[in-house]
Amino acid sequence: MTDAFTPSARTPKIRIRGLHKSFGGKHVLNGIDLDVEEGTSFVVIGGSGSGKSVLLRCILGLIAPDAGTIEIDGVNLLTASRGKREELIGEIGMLFQNAALFDSLPVWENVAFGLLAPETKKHNDKHPRLTRAQARERAGEVLTQVGLDPSVGALYPSELSGGMQKRVGLARAIADRPDILFFDEPTTGLDPIMGAVIDGLIVDCVKKLGSTAIAITHDMASAQRIGDQAAMLYQGRLVWRGAASCLMNSGNAMVDQFTHGRREGPITMELRR
Incomplete structure (x- = not known):
């Protein structure tokens, strides 16, 4: 069994120690210890209600x-x-589960939303103050990076397919060239082919930016495509950590049951509640 927590000899991009969070009497996070090294794409898996989204929201x-x-x-x-907190959190780009686009704004303004909110950023060489024309040009550039023609920027989210909305959400996440990227169930609602396309775009964007990435997902194919490292959350704890390529043959009974969708195993009683 791979240790769920292995301390790093160098300062990681993200370091979490002893993280607890409860809602009423329900313990959602029960002492999370986690290091995510700079430039690593890290995937967190786990059942519904295991605390994956709460972990991201805490960060x-x-x-x-x-x-x-x-x-x-x-x-x-x-x-x-x-x-300082706002400065660090401002370096995080987020792809939400359902894209979370603003219906009342055209696509280009959705993509450039963070670029057009100067009060949330300290302007510097990496984040210069942009005019609306410059922000629209930048939106066109990142739309191209995610495989969409810049002309899509003039459309509204309701005019796009689910796969195109995901691409726009990804474009918004990378528009400000963040140091850290979060992906919340990036392939939810997509067919297997479009899911693979989105995963490929995520990998390409993360590598191009040199960002550190954390993704949470139920999709084992997606986890293996986008992840370098992976961990499993169960009952508020990280019970396994290892290479994402080992998810389907981890040697951990709980991980194997989850990744193969088996009814019988150490988490059977959890499923029967």
């Missing part, structure tokens, strides 16, 4: 954990000044 600052530390580049987000 993003959308949910306050009950205990523990969350560090980015060695800085604890939970004790950092508001300015």
Whole structure:
């Protein structure tokens, strides 16, 4: 069995220690320890309600954990000044499960949304202040990167297929060239071919940016395509960590049951509740 937590000799891009979060009497995260090295694409798997989305929301600052530390580049987000915390979280791009596009905005404004919100960024060489014309040009560039013609920028989300909406969501996530990318169930609602296309785009974008990525998914094919490393959450704990290529033959009974969809195994009682 691969250890769920192996300390790193160098400062990781993301370091989590002793993370706890409960809602009422339900313990969702129960002491998470995790290192994600810079430039790594990391995948978290686990059943519904296992805490995957809560973990991402804690890192993003959308949910306050009950205990523990969350560090980015060695800085604890939970004790950092508001300015520093916003600076670090501002370096995270997010692809939401259902794309989460703004129906009232054309595609190009959806893609450039973060670029047009100057109050959320400290402008520097990496994040210069852009005019609307420059932001629209940048939107066209990233639409091309995800396989869409820049002319799609003039359309509205309701005019796009599900696969095209995912691509637009990915374009928005990478538009500001973030250091960290999060992917929440990136292939949900897509057919297997389009899912593979989106995964390929994710891999290409992450490599081009040199970003550190964390994805949560139920899709084992997707997990193996986009992940370098993987971990499994069960009952609020990381019970396994290893190479994503080993997900289907991990040697861990819980991981094997989950990845192969077996009814019988160590998590049977969980399924029968």
